[in-house]
Amino acid sequence: MDIQTSKIELVKLILNIDNSEFIDRVSSFIRNEKSDFWNDLSLAEQNDIRKGISDLENGKRIEFSEFLKKIS
Incomplete structure (x- = not known):
């Protein structure tokens, strides 16, 4: 149909x-x-998210408390 x-x-x-x-x-x-937010992202934003997911899958992560120290 x-x-x-x-x-x-x-x-x-x-x-x-x-x-x-x-x-x-x-x-x-x-x-x-709403449309899927993914389609509203730029190619660069999509690539950044893909890289972040890949980093997490490969064990590249830090504790949240460490992250907060880096940004403050």
Whole structure:
């Protein structure tokens, strides 16, 4: 099923619902749906995050208290 057909089917389902509380929840969910933050990051930011994850996976980490000492 393509995306347009899926949307039409979803609208049909919603039209048959008489529960206003449910409709309010679905409406709120749709209004608040955000795109994945990852897509909003620059390539440099994505690369920094990937490097941080790689560092952690390779055991390159420090205690939080040490981190606080470095930045203060």
